[in-house]
Amino acid sequence: MAQTKQHVPQLGKDPLKKVIAAMTVEEKVKLIVGMGMNYDNIPDGILPPKDPADAKIPEKVPGAAGRTHAIARLGIPSMTLSDGPAGVRIDPKRKGEKRTYYATAFPVGTLLASSWDTSLVSRVGRAFGTEVREYGIDVLLAPAMNIQRNPLGGRNFEYYSEDPVVAGNIAAYFVKGIQADGVGTSIKHFAANNQEYNRMQLNTNLSERALREIYLKGFEIAVKKAQPWTVMSSYNLINGTYTSESRGLLTQILRNEWGFKGMVMTDWFAGKSATEQVNAGNDMLMPGIYAETTEILESVKDGKISQQQLDLNVERILEMILKSPTFKHYKYSDKPDLVKDAQISRIAATEGMVLLKDNNNALPIAKTKRVALFGNTSYDLIAGGTGSGDVNKPYIISLNQGLVNAGYVLDNGLQKEYKDYIVQAKLNRPKPKVAFFAPAPISEMVLTDEMLQSESDKTDVAIFTIGRNAGEGNDRIQENDFDLTAIEQQNLKNISAVYHTKGKKVIVVLNIGGVTEIASWRDEADGVLLAWQPGEEGGNAITDVLSGKVNPSGKLTATFPLKYTDVPSAKTFPGQLVGDTTAPGNPLMGRAAAVTYNEGIYVGYRYYSTFNIKPAYEFGYGLSYTKFAYSGLRLNDKTLINNDLTVTIIVKNTGKAAGKEVAQLYISAPAKQLNKPAYELKGFAKTRLLQPGESQTLTFKITPADLASFNTAQSAWIADSGSYTVKVGSSSLQIKQSAEFKLANDVIVEKVKPILLPTTEINEIK
Numbered sequence: 001m002a003q004t005k006q007h008v009p010q011l012g013k014d015p016l017k018k019v020i021a022a023m024t025v026e027e028k029v030k031l032i033v034g035m036g037m038n039y040d041n042i043p044d045g046i047l048p049p050k051d052p053a054d055a056k057i058p059e060k061v062p063g064a065a066g067r068t069h070a071i072a073r074l075g076i077p078s079m080t081l082s083d084g085p086a087g088v089r090i091d092p093k094r095k096g097e098k099r100t101y102y103a104t105a106f107p108v109g110t111l112l113a114s115s116w117d118t119s120l121v122s123r124v125g126r127a128f129g130t131e132v133r134e135y136g137i138d139v140l141l142a143p144a145m146n147i148q149r150n151p152l153g154g155r156n157f158e159y160y161s162e163d164p165v166v167a168g169n170i171a172a173y174f175v176k177g178i179q180a181d182g183v184g185t186s187i188k189h190f191a192a193n194n195q196e197y198n199r200m201q202l203n204t205n206l207s208e209r210a211l212r213e214i215y216l217k218g219f220e221i222a223v224k225k226a227q228p229w230t231v232m233s234s235y236n237l238i239n240g241t242y243t244s245e246s247r248g249l250l251t252q253i254l255r256n257e258w259g260f261k262g263m264v265m266t267d268w269f270a271g272k273s274a275t276e277q278v279n280a281g282n283d284m285l286m287p288g289i290y291a292e293t294t295e296i297l298e299s300v301k302d303g304k305i306s307q308q309q310l311d312l313n314v315e316r317i318l319e320m321i322l323k324s325p326t327f328k329h330y331k332y333s334d335k336p337d338l339v340k341d342a343q344i345s346r347i348a349a350t351e352g353m354v355l356l357k358d359n360n361n362a363l364p365i366a367k368t369k370r371v372a373l374f375g376n377t378s379y380d381l382i383a384g385g386t387g388s389g390d391v392n393k394p395y396i397i398s399l400n401q402g403l404v405n406a407g408y409v410l411d412n413g414l415q416k417e418y419k420d421y422i423v424q425a426k427l428n429r430p431k432p433k434v435a436f437f438a439p440a441p442i443s444e445m446v447l448t449d450e451m452l453q454s455e456s457d458k459t460d461v462a463i464f465t466i467g468r469n470a471g472e473g474n475d476r477i478q479e480n481d482f483d484l485t486a487i488e489q490q491n492l493k494n495i496s497a498v499y500h501t502k503g504k505k506v507i508v509v510l511n512i513g514g515v516t517e518i519a520s521w522r523d524e525a526d527g528v529l530l531a532w533q534p535g536e537e538g539g540n541a542i543t544d545v546l547s548g549k550v551n552p553s554g555k556l557t558a559t560f561p562l563k564y565t566d567v568p569s570a571k572t573f574p575g576q577l578v579g580d581t582t583a584p585g586n587p588l589m590g591r592a593a594a595v596t597y598n599e600g601i602y603v604g605y606r607y608y609s610t611f612n613i614k615p616a617y618e619f620g621y622g623l624s625y626t627k628f629a630y631s632g633l634r635l636n637d638k639t640l641i642n643n644d645l646t647v648t649i650i651v652k653n654t655g656k657a658a659g660k661e662v663a664q665l666y667i668s669a670p671a672k673q674l675n676k677p678a679y680e681l682k683g684f685a686k687t688r689l690l691q692p693g694e695s696q697t698l699t700f701k702i703t704p705a706d707l708a709s710f711n712t713a714q715s716a717w718i719a720d721s722g723s724y725t726v727k728v729g730s731s732s733l734q735i736k737q738s739a740e741f742k743l744a745n746d747v748i749v750e751k752v753k754p755i756l757l758p759t760t761e762i763n764e765i766k
């Protein structure tokens with residue numbers, strides 16, 4: 001009798017458990033160990049050898065950061081994962097094809113967050129998600145949402161804030177927007193990855209309270225509000241354990257405490273032990289190293305990894321695949337609407353720019369004014385940072401072009417001089433060894449008195465742009481980066497002297513990705529616009545704000561200190577080498593290093609306001625071309641037991657231009673068992689565009705969980721009984737209205753297991 005052919009379970013058609021049961025151990029490991037990326041542009045000897053079999057599998061989307069292995073006999077397709085936070089990062093050109101595959105460069109993360117506008121961020125997410133889907137990608141490796149602990153963090157531009165409530169909410173709405181397009185996200189880098197210094201072997205020592213209240217809180221908010229398909233664990237260690245190898249972090253906290261339903265992947269080449277990663281619940285290892293496959297197979301054989309654990313990780317990966325457009329045979333067009341998305345990029349950019357200074361209505365600049373445009377980045381705008389957060393964009397609109405597009409008259413001679421200077425300076429600068437890293441900045445042209453005299457005769461106003469770039473792999477430094485260079489200082493002084501003598505105004509535009517020094521030079525300028533790194537439409541967007549077409553409504557999501565030494569982590573950043581400091585660093589992994597967060601929970605404004613350190617511009621600060629008044633603060637209850645609190649306030653536009661206002665809600669909590677910051681942000685809301693005279697009532701919801709601090713001794717989130725003050729303001733220092741309420745009893749919001757405890761003593765400031 002002829003034997004009937006045995007049915008092979010198929011993904012999506014048969015129950016998932018049956019598909020898993022039909023998989024060989026080798027197939028399971030294939031799924032767990034990823035595939036890609038194309039290393040052709042990286043010099044030999046830096047990255048570990050690939051599985052030779054993988055090299056033969058053609059890339060579906062060239063330039064994407066990674067893929068998963070297909071297992072055809074079970075109907076499991078290969079997923080494509082791509083960076084990154086500011087745009088879909090893929091190769092713009094493909095072998096043998098004439099057409100291009102550019103993606104929209106949206107504004108960097110810090111700018112998006114500075115809009116404090118969750119619906120705008122969702123809208124950007126939708127546009128972004130469509131590009132992901134239309135380019136045949138399944139998961140976007142974004143958003144990046146680590147805390148901006150120190151202004152010099154090299155990837156701060158990708159991150160959102162020094163505050164977890166801002167970071168968590170902005171990330172949540174970005175994720176919701178992207179995932180509404182049927183593609184996944186990967187919130188990263190989980191967690192406490194706040195700098196680049198020896199990032200792959202950096203041990204971050206910090207207290208459990210600081211970890212939970214500051215560095216995990218944003219991820220918790222994003223997970224609970226948006227359920228990202230995936231989480232990317234980080235490179236660093238926390239208190240001696242690699243995050244990708246920490247079961248406490250990836251299983252206990254992420255899944256058991258927060259209810260995360262998706263899957264976890266490593267950051268690229270992260271960690272040391274593949275076995276520990278699998279056991280921690282780090283489901284997928286990216287981008288997949290041959291040696292990991294052999295190690296995991298051995299560990300399964302030896303029983304170091306249980307079948308059950310292996311199956312669990314496989315199941316989570318398959319659940320993600322089931323949701324993906326590739327699995328659903330989505331017919332992607334390879335033609336996202338880049339024209340439409342450019343407009344969204346431009347709108348978003350204008351919404352997140354922050355007006356720092358505007359004396360005597362220096363801004364907006366009337367179209368009739370003749371403009372002298374100084375500074376390299378006026379002509380060579382930095383649209384975004386470098387590294388995996390970079391995008392292959394179709395174009396960048398410079399500020400020069402933006403002003404011309406809007407009809408401003410610029411001095412042609414000066415434009416030509418700058419353009420020629422920049423071309424020459426770029427030819428002369430050293431090339432980075434790997435194109436991925438930031439190129440050396442070019443120095444500013446020295447502006448002579450003769451030149452300035454003639455320019456100031458020909459023009460009515462001077463704009464001086466100061467630019468900074470940074471990115472993955474390197475932190476910034478104080479000299480010539482956080483601080484202005486000597487030439488920048490001199491140029492600004494001279495422009496200011498000459499223009500002011502003639503009664504003409506000077507505007508500074510900051511085209512930067514992170515906090516810089518500002519206090520020593522701001523008196524030279526009548527207006528300062530923080531334009532951040534605004535994406536491909538940057539020049540048009542800056543012009544929209546400078547011209548008054550858009551009234552600025554962005555606010556700072558990080559403090560600008562008076563000087564670097566005021567930063568609470570100035571003394572400990574970026575840490576130091578540990579172990580044998582003379583041994584040569586590994587070309588990929590760098591060296592073993594450590595950093596100790598002895599400022600504890602006092603990061604950013606929590607520090608400046610509690611210890612009364614005056615900043616240059618405080619957290620939450622930002623001006624507008626109009627004015628707002630706050631009134632009618634109301635709490636629905638004055639005594640809470642275990643219930644939520646509803647807070648309302650009326651914001652009225654009392655000025656002459658239409659505008660939007662970001663209202664921030666801070667709470668001062670009683671300090672009973674623990675030291676507490678002076679106040680902490682617990683909510684924020686942005687008004688719609690209010691016409692002069694128009695008002696809007698904003699509503700905030702506060703739950704007992706929002707009032708809780710992490711009490712390490714009791715291993716619990718506790719809201720202490722006592723008197724609380726609600727403060728609503730236009731910044732962390734401009735509190736407009738406040739009111740009190742009482743919490744009748746201590747509320748133990750959640751009891752948890754102690755996790756990732758420090759292994760060395762940390763002398764935290766109090």
Ligand code: BGC
Nearest residue numbers: 065083084141188267268388
């Ligand atoms: C970065 C990640 C990125 C990954 C893939 C890593 O070096 O840290 O943010 O997603 O590379 O490109």
